[in-house]
Amino acid sequence: MGQAIVVTSGKGGVGKTTTSANLGTALALLGHKVCMVDTDIGLRNLDVVMGLENRIVYDLVDVIEGRCRLEQALIKDKRFESLYLLPAAQTKDKDDVKPEQVKEIIGRIKQLFDFAIIDCPAGIEQGFRNAISGADRAIVVTTPEKSAVRDADRVIGKLHSEQIEEPKLVVNRIRPNMLKTGDMLSIDDICSVLQIDVIGIIPDDDYVIKASNNGEPIVINPQSKAALAYRNIARRILGDPVPLMSLEEKPGFVERIKKFFKLG
Amino acid sequence: MKKLSQNSHLVTIKGTRDGLVFIMDDQCEYVDLISELTEKLGASFEKFVDDSIVSVSVKMGNRTLTEQQRYEIAVIIGRRSNLLLKSIEVAPTAGDERIEQLLGDNVMIHRGTVRSGQVLQHEGNLLFLGDINPGGTVIVTGDLYVMGALRGLAHAGSAGNEQAVIAASHMFPTQLRIAGVISRPPDEWVKADVYMEFAYLDDGQMKIDKLSNLFKRKQSL
Structure with a gap:
């Protein structure tokens, strides 16, 4: 029996879908059977980010309404054997499905996979309730912006009232140089308000946008710092106590030489 | 005659999103107020609301109430089983005392x-x-x-x-x-x-x- 993890945020555009795609891929890279579920009905994106858009035949709503079996709607990833995607419907609406129906599907996916990663839509309405209905754990994504932290706080409150205890926090799109100058909310600032455990911090990385446009999750790019951050989160989900990565830029070659001579 | 027409305005019942608000006249005699409240909540009251539970806020305006009077109002409202008394607001100074x-x-x-x-x-x-x-x-x-x-x-x-x-x-x-x-x-x-x-x-x-x-x-x- 696997576990279902919902990736949510309240605010839109903070990186829920990117986080879902990369955590799913990272967990698959570590040898687990993973199914990513896109619950953003009407505004599906996860398939695009994964580069699987053109393989969609059936979707979540088709399964719920009995037009196909669950196995028929699951799309196998083109890179990893153990990674699957259940896409959302694009022509329907979030109000067309009920939380109990999603919960039932998630329950069936948990029988077949080690992990179900549920990509939640923005907002706290029907789509949110659908997404969290089947989840065992939750990951709340925020960025170091006041508005995103405010919405994350609201969502954490909602998760508590839905009995999903102890959600974990991902702080996305951190810009280390802005942190240094104090122009960006620090991780400590965010934690002192939200009062939940941080499971990962992800530096802002140009590769993410490039990878997303190419339909490739960033985790498979070894040059990217964000990729390492996502892999670390996956390991922490599995219970491996990986320390949070340092956001300090590695000094360049010239700087290292300078430093060496100063010390010497 | 004058008294009668005044009487009917001692208790004003307003519907809000949060339930009913009873606005009580704060100039008249307390007994008149009570008799009108009793009457308004009488048989004809069913016309206003159905059986669902409705919360009631009572605004006494600039009138102070003894504990006994508060109790009396609460009992009268409590007779209507679907009315849930949420609060009785009295004149500020009295509120402090209370x-x-x-x-x-x-x-x-x-x-x-x-x-x-x-x-x-x-x-x-x-x-x-x-x-x-x-x-x-x-x-x-x-x-x-x-x-x-x-x-x-x-x-x-x-x-x-x-x-x-x-x-x-x-x-x-x-x-x-x-x-x-x-x-x-x-x-x-x-x-x-x-x-x-x-x-x-x-x-x-x-x-x-x-x-x-x-x-x-x-x-x-």
Whole structure:
């Protein structure tokens, strides 16, 4: 029996879908059977980010309404054997499905996979309730912006009232140089308000946008710092106590030489 | 004749989103008020509402009530099984007395975090152990003491008690309200050293002082 993890945020555009795609891929890279579920009905994106858009035949709503079996709607990833995607419907609406129906599907996916990663839509309405209905754990994504932290706080409150205890926090799109100058909310600032455990911090990385446009999750790019951050989160989900990565830029070659001579 | 026409306006019943509001005339005799309330809630009342539970707020205007009178009104409203008496608002000074009477120095303790969008309401004094986050709201009829960070909205003396205070270990509110006075901290309210503070009303103006001075204020009451 696997576990279902919902990736949510309240605010839109903070990186829920990117986080879902990369955590799913990272967990698959570590040898687990993973199914990513896109619950953003009407505004599906996860398939695009994964580069699987053109393989969609059936979707979540088709399964719920009995037009196909669950196995028929699951799309196998083109890179990893153990990674699957259940896409959302694009022509329907979030109000067309009920939380109990999603919960039932998630329950069936948990029988077949080690992990179900549920990509939640923005907002706290029907789509949110659908997404969290089947989840065992939750990951709340925020960025170091006041508005995103405010919405994350609201969502954490909602998760508590839905009995999903102890959600974990991902702080996305951190810009280390802005942190240094104090122009960006620090991780400590965010934690002192939200009062939940941080499971990962992800530096802002140009590769993410490039990878997303190419339909490739960033985790498979070894040059990217964000990729390492996502892999670390996956390991922490599995219970491996990986320390949070340092956001300090590695000094360049010239700087290292300078430093060496100063010390010497 | 005159009395009769006046009579029918002693109790005005209004429907709001939060239930019914009974607005009571505060100039007439108390007995007249009671007889009209009894009559309005009589047989013809069924025309107004169905069987679902409706909450009722009673506004007494500028009238004070004894405990017995409050009880009497509560009983009359309670006869209608679908009416749920939420509050009886009386003249402010009487409200203070009532709160003092009811609670004395009693303080209720509540633990947790009030997050954005959440509202914590309490009748009386409240000691809150935890944070009130931006977008979160705490409303109490008495004093509010926060052991933690107050970053959201706090309303003390919400029933009109102007003597109420708001104290917090970390006072960084979005907005403070005491009785009917609303205040927000100045935008450049960045303090070098953090110490416990409380907010109070002085001649209708909200002021902030160190918590160590709270006893001066509360003792004089």
